[in-house]
Amino acid sequence: xxxxxxxxxxxxxxxxxxxxxxxxxxxxxxxxxxxxxxxxxxxxxxxxxxxxxxxxxxxxxxxxxxxxxxxxxxxxxxxxxxxxxxxxxxxxxxxxxxxxxxxxxxxxxxxxxxxxxxxxxxxxxxxxxxxxxxxxxxxxxxxxxxxxxxxxxxxxxxxxxxxxxxxxxxxxxxxxxxxxxxxxxxxxxxxxxxxxxxxxxxxxxxxxxxxxxxxxxxxxxxxxxxxxxxxxxxxxxxxxxxxxxxxxxxxxxxxxxxxxx
Numbered sequence: 001x002x003x004x005x006x007x008x009x010x011x012x013x014x015x016x017x018x019x020x021x022x023x024x025x026x027x028x029x030x031x032x033x034x035x036x037x038x039x040x041x042x043x044x045x046x047x048x049x050x051x052x053x054x055x056x057x058x059x060x061x062x063x064x065x066x067x068x069x070x071x072x073x074x075x076x077x078x079x080x081x082x083x084x085x086x087x088x089x090x091x092x093x094x095x096x097x098x099x100x101x102x103x104x105x106x107x108x109x110x111x112x113x114x115x116x117x118x119x120x121x122x123x124x125x126x127x128x129x130x131x132x133x134x135x136x137x138x139x140x141x142x143x144x145x146x147x148x149x150x151x152x153x154x155x156x157x158x159x160x161x162x163x164x165x166x167x168x169x170x171x172x173x174x175x176x177x178x179x180x181x182x183x184x185x186x187x188x189x190x191x192x193x194x195x196x197x198x199x200x201x202x203x204x205x206x207x208x209x210x211x212x213x214x215x216x217x218x219x220x221x222x223x224x225x226x227x228x229x230x231x232x233x234x235x236x237x238x239x240x241x242x243x244x245x246x247x248x249x250x251x252x253x254x255x256x257x258x259x260x261x
Contacts, residue, residue: 063111
């Protein structure tokens with residue numbers, strides 16, 4: 001083990017920006033070597049230059065089957081084994097469902113669900129043999145409730161949360177920790193790509209990506225199955241569980257109507 005973390009080497013998808021980049025920085029600071037994965041080679045190279053640990057760069061678009069296969073194969077390597085997989089890569093579209101591009105919606109499913117599912121499978125197959133391993137799947141607070149105007153994205157995050165909690169129950173006796181990270185609004189490039197705005201959100205509800213990364217790694221080390229950063233989001237989740245479903249749908253629709261750029 002290296003540094004203060006229980007991980008020797010982590011593979012992080014979506015490492016070129018936002019939460020993924022800050023997770024890499026915090027892991028490197030504590031001595032964890034890295035395999036960083038994203039589509040943008042220049043950004044990965046810039047990140048690798050600033051880190052003081054062993055860093056492998058793996059350029060891949062995980063929504064493409066052949067490129068996803070490269071990452072699966074890296075997870076299965078015996079040389080420089082990966083003992084922490086962080087599935088952070090994700091995208092979302094925003095707008096009325098009938099107006100969205102179907103191929104773009106399919107890509108959301110391919111990246112947020114299919115790629116994450118396959119990488120979990122590849123990692124677990126090797127971790128079971130070693131009787132040790134960790135997986136952090138980045139989900140979202142929207143996975144706990146309906147998310148109108150981004151129904152596909154919300155549906156994928158509901159899958160990620162449920163899938164991760166189910167796997168944690170299965171894998172804990174085998175020495176493997178599975179956690180779902182479910183942040184609320186975070187200031188990243190995700191909002192620009194999805195064409196949504198955080199301007200209507202009170203500042204107390206919006207977190208910085210570095211703070212989310214800090215909480216995520218601390219709670220993962222504690223083997224928490226579900227990580228919800230910040231008291232406001234913990235409170236939001238508790239409220240969602242208590243109020244009627246119809247009221248939850250109305251509130252979700254109202255909030256989402258205020259987020260268009």
